Amino acid sequence: KNEVEQSPQNLTAQEGEFITINCSYSVGISALHWLQQHPGGGIVSLFMLSSGKKKHGRLIATINIQEKHSSLHITASHPRDSAVYICAVRPQTNSGGSNYKLTFGKGTLLTVNP
């Protein structure tokens, strides 16, 4: 079983819809990252969070550390949001400290149709 599971694997939406992508993990973490990868393109970091909620424009990321779960929401989706969204976690070290290495989920392919 992967340490980081994302759902759904694929998601198709109509422009304007509210999008939710989920990420569950099985280890103690010091932080969780959401990343975006456009087709044929590089990878961009969207959020890094260790508690609560962060918002940037139409993107909102939330995390529940007790439930080991995070969600990425996109409000008023647009075709330019079409991309692969990747969840990655930073596992805690044995001493409970912060690990700089990431464990990645397989990604969620989002397609937003006009």
Place this chain on the structure above:
Amino acid sequence: NAGVTQTPKFRILKIGQSMTLQCTQDMNHNYMYWYRQDPGMGLKLIYYSVGAGITDKGEVPNGYNVSRSTTEDFPLRLELAAPSQTSVYFCASSYSIPAYYEQYFGPGTRLTVT
């Protein structure tokens, strides 16, 4: 700032050939990473470095070598290329302070071994 740059963007190798993937960052990051991304799989860490002169293996180091002679450069060497090394390779870098562990990715190198 150019951020993280990688060369080449694309490369086709024959089985048994060798090559070096170049990675340079201009953000004065101490930490650098090499990942490979296979279709339908999450990013896997090949090697990482926490500073000039210091490198260590990640999850999938076999068939690869790295060096870190300067803070800026972190080349990845493939010796005796094999079809299993067909993948997209990403270099990334980050600060060494936990609150700033957000990783910055290069544009990737698409490698095919035939």
